[in-house]
Amino acid sequence: MSTKSNKATTVLNQIILTVIAAIFATPLVIMMMVSLQGEGIGNYIAVLTHPAIPRFFLNSLIVSASTIAIVFCVTILAAYAFSKLELPVKGTLMNLILMGLMIPSIALIVPLFLIVKSLGLFNNYLALIGPICAFTLPFTLLLAKNFMDDLPNQLMDAARIDGCGSFKTLLFIIAPLCKPMSVVVIIWGFLNSWNEYFLALVFMRKDTMQTITQAPQFFTGEYSVDIGKIFASLVLISLPVVIAYLSLQKYFEDGMTTGAIK
Numbered sequence: 001m002s003t004k005s006n007k008a009t010t011v012l013n014q015i016i017l018t019v020i021a022a023i024f025a026t027p028l029v030i031m032m033m034v035s036l037q038g039e040g041i042g043n044y045i046a047v048l049t050h051p052a053i054p055r056f057f058l059n060s061l062i063v064s065a066s067t068i069a070i071v072f073c074v075t076i077l078a079a080y081a082f083s084k085l086e087l088p089v090k091g092t093l094m095n096l097i098l099m100g101l102m103i104p105s106i107a108l109i110v111p112l113f114l115i116v117k118s119l120g121l122f123n124n125y126l127a128l129i130g131p132i133c134a135f136t137l138p139f140t141l142l143l144a145k146n147f148m149d150d151l152p153n154q155l156m157d158a159a160r161i162d163g164c165g166s167f168k169t170l171l172f173i174i175a176p177l178c179k180p181m182s183v184v185v186i187i188w189g190f191l192n193s194w195n196e197y198f199l200a201l202v203f204m205r206k207d208t209m210q211t212i213t214q215a216p217q218f219f220t221g222e223y224s225v226d227i228g229k230i231f232a233s234l235v236l237i238s239l240p241v242v243i244a245y246l247s248l249q250k251y252f253e254d255g256m257t258t259g260a261i262k
Contacts, residue, residue: 028238035231043232052207052218059125059204060194060212066129067193068186071136075185076178078137079144080170084156094145100138105131109202116203127203128196128211136192140185147181148174183248190244194237212237 035043047053081087082094112131121127151174159169175182197213204210215237219229 031231031238032235035228035235037231038226038228043226043228044236046229047215047219047233047236050215050218052210053212053215055208056210056212056215059209062125063128063132063196063211064190064193066125067132067136068189070129070133071140071189072182072185074133074137075140075144076170076175076182078141079148080174082141083145083148084151084153084174085166097138097141100135101142105135106198109198112199113202122203123206123209124203125209128193128199131199132193132196133189136189140188143184144178144181147178151177187244187248191241194241 037043039046078097082090087093108131116122116127155173155177156169159173164172195213196211200211200214204214215233216230219226219233
């Protein structure tokens with residue numbers, strides 16, 4: 001009787017998960033179908049051969065790589081300090097950082113604009129890298145700290161007995177154990193930087209400095225809109241994100257579940 005009940009539960013769960021997956025996959029399927037309207041595969045060829053596209057990809061790659069490097073280093077160092085080191089008022093500092101989770105980025109666009117203007121950073125990669133890192137770090141720091149909280153403190157005690165300082169303990173003991181969380185931090189940093197649209201629209205005035213998320217607007221004319229090419233560009237923009245997630249799915253899920261909010 002119990003076996004039949006377990007099988008029925010498994011089948012029901014599978015049906016529910018399939019329905020949910022279909023709901024989330026529907027927009028992607030529609031996007032790909034629309035991207036083939038008109039010239040079919042020619043829409044993709046037109047997008048890829050557009051003279052501005054390689055530069056857009058390069059700009060997005062520079063912004064994403066820089067963001068990932070900064071977010072990863074700051075997250076690991078800060079999470080280690082908040083989780084394993086004795087620091088004064090670290091609880092207060094952590095709460096102040098986590099306040100960033102409650103503030104939408106769009107609410108800070110005016111002060112950000114004034115800062116970028118005063119520093120003369122229009123059409124500069126730093127105008128995107130700095131804010132994106134600031135908006136990404138509170139979430140990655142929360143996950144990484146919770147992940148490190150689960151690591152036994154005896155590991156650090158053993159490292160100290162062997163003569164390791166705090167930094168060596170992080171480098172040789174803690175960091176290798178944080179591989180799943182490191183993948184989450186990398187993917188999250190990539191998602192936030194690669195998909196950023198509004199900041200690039202505001203701060204990048206030159207065509208040569210715009211990112212790949214600005215590509216669809218180059219297929220809209222004053223009196224016409226090429227829907228097929230716009231959606232083809234959207235598919236191409238989404239491909240690196242999909243490939244990155246599918247390649248690192250196992251580590252991403254492990255890191256998200258292990259470092260989830262307690």
